[in-house]
Amino acid sequence: MSPVPAPRPNGRHGMTRRFEVGGAQGYLITSMAADGTLTEVMVRLGKHGSTLAGLADALHHTVNLGLRHGAPVVEVIQALLDAAYDPRGMTNDPEVPTASSITDYVARRLALDFVPYGERVRLSVLTPAEQTALTSHHAAAADDDEATALRPRGRVPATV
Template sequence: KGYMTAGAYADGALGEVFLKLGKQGSTLAGVMDAFSIAVSIGLQYGVPLETFVEKFTNLRFEPAGMTDDADIRMAQSMMDYIFRRLALDYLPFEQRSSMGLYTAAERAAALDNGGEYAPVAVADTPKAPVLAVVPAVASKPVAVKIEAAAPAMTIGSSSDLLESMGIKSDAPLCMTCGVKMRMSGACFVCEGCGNTSGCS
């Protein structure tokens, strides 16, 4: 478990990065602190973020694999994930596009546009709706019939839980997004992205 905190200048450019990983005092925590300081000093002395992203993305070492970040489903290492995330958050679309880094929304829009990638505007937070004052109306009592519910199925393992949701416990992982697929007829389908296991 780790944390990344990034600080930006007033113009939105990345200025510093803090990485907290591992137990305080461990070798990993110390190395990540030192690395954070080195990257931050580089950024403050004019090294473009794009240079760091080019050098540290696709760097492969363990731990690697799936993440819970919708924009970056698979990472080849911690460095790969960290600099992909920084690129998505701080680099303009044109620079990210030249490196093949797109958000999930941009990839989804490209599917709709026939493979043409374009920047996707991030929606502003919606404003709270204005509520109208409605006069109170006298309510009438309503009869409610309560019946006992059927006993719930006992779930004793993760396999039981998956099968109660209609997902076979031995189902494969989706090759596109990494979500466990569910049975659909004779094939498997991914509920995350809609990919199938080969049948249509």
């Protein structure tokens, strides 16, 4: 990581996503460089001055500090994944149907938006459709392995 933070660009592309986790509503706002690299995250939750709003501010300030100092996005996400606290549970995001906390939801959403599929497989962050496809692929591969294991080895006598 760089000891000197990277300057923020004057212009950025961004996306705002409204989300719900366990009944709590919030907004995840992301900014990207021209090449699509994540440059900034903002999380808005609860009323200004509330505990939830304060924790959301602390979360995004910490993430942004890491990003500005050159921390790899994958490492930032990995540090946030699977944090468990309330609110937790069902979300309104079909690609992330459940989350163990707001932090977990933010990490999973960022991974889906900014991390390549192969790396997300390693992190176990997949959409339900990707998880189904991967499970089907592994089941088919296991069936192939079993068929290979059951196949006779060596020379097989010819049948008449």
